[in-house]
Amino acid sequence: MDNLQTKGPRLVNPGASGLNSFFLRVYSYMGMALLVTAATVFIGVTMFAQQILALTTGLVPTLILFALLFGISWMANRSAMKNPARSFGLLMAYSVIMGLFFTSILLYMTPQTIILAFITTAALFMGMALYGVTTKRDMSKMGTILFGAVFALVIGMLLNIFIGGTVLYMLISWAGVLVFAIITAYDMNRLKQMYLQVAGDHHAEQGVAVYGALNLYLDFINLFIYILRIFGMSSNSN
Structure with missing residues (x-):
């Protein structure tokens, strides 16, 4: 969702093979991030469940965790074009922290x-x-429009903390699925346009690939969280 600007000659037809290779790289990085998150969850659930629950329980630890995630995401996006390797390292760090967050959630899910x-x-x-x-x-x-929708989701989640209620919880969850499904398409569409601007510049392509992997990883994670909320609520109702 960040307005990352890229510089370079705009190529009208850089070739389908180049585009496919670019997206293969993007999904490879994204897949690595998801694997790191999954591995962190597995280790957390099987070996350090109580420690992670203690680390992530409570308002203050949660706020610190989210602030850390936001900071790493911001730094990774900012450094993607200048230093793709550093941005990729930040993506891996983000994946580990997100794994800790998911551990505290998945312990309560079947x-x-x-x-x-x-x-x-x-x-x-x-x-x-x-x-x-x-x-x-x-x-x-x-x-x-999508930025406004995400902001509305944040406000809705804050209201849910103070007001609560199953109906509001489910409405926010379904809205979250809809919003991040559209954002996924938006980010893919934007990545394609960004690639067309930098095609042929290996360093710039690498930066865009890491940047794209981070944003698509976030899209997937947010979709998973909202869908998990819906299925978790349905499971509890049953």
């Missing part, structure tokens, strides 16, 4: 709920990503 939520997230993510990269529609104008 394996069936987690697996079903993950499969649903992967299917929805792939569908929206495919739409974003294949559509001929320019989605760049949706950036402001």
Whole structure:
């Protein structure tokens, strides 16, 4: 969602093979981040569950955790074009911290709920990503609207903390799925346009690839969280 600007000659037709290679790199980095998160969750659940719960329980530790995640994400986005290697390292650090966060959540979920939520997230993510990269529609104008939608989600979640209620919780969860599904398509569409601007410049391509991997990782994680909320609530109701 950040307005990262890239410089370089705009190529009208850099070739489908170059674009495919670029997105393969993006998804490789994103896949590494997801694997690091999954490995952190596995280690946390099996070996350090009580310690992680103590670390992530309470308002102050949660705020510190989110501030740390926000700071790392901001630094990774800022350094993507200038220093892709540093940005990639920050992405891996972000993945570990996100794994700690997920450990504290997944301890209260059944394996069936987690697996079903993950499969649903992967299917929805792939569908929206495919739409974003294949559509001929320019989605760049949706950036402001989507930013406003994310801000509204944050306000809704804060209200839910003080007001509570199953209906509001479910409405926010479904809205979150819708918003981040659209953001996934938006980010893929934007990454394609960014690649067309820097194609042929290896350093710039690498920076855009890391930047794209971070944003798509965040899209996937947010989708998974909201879908997990929905399935978790449904499971509890049953």
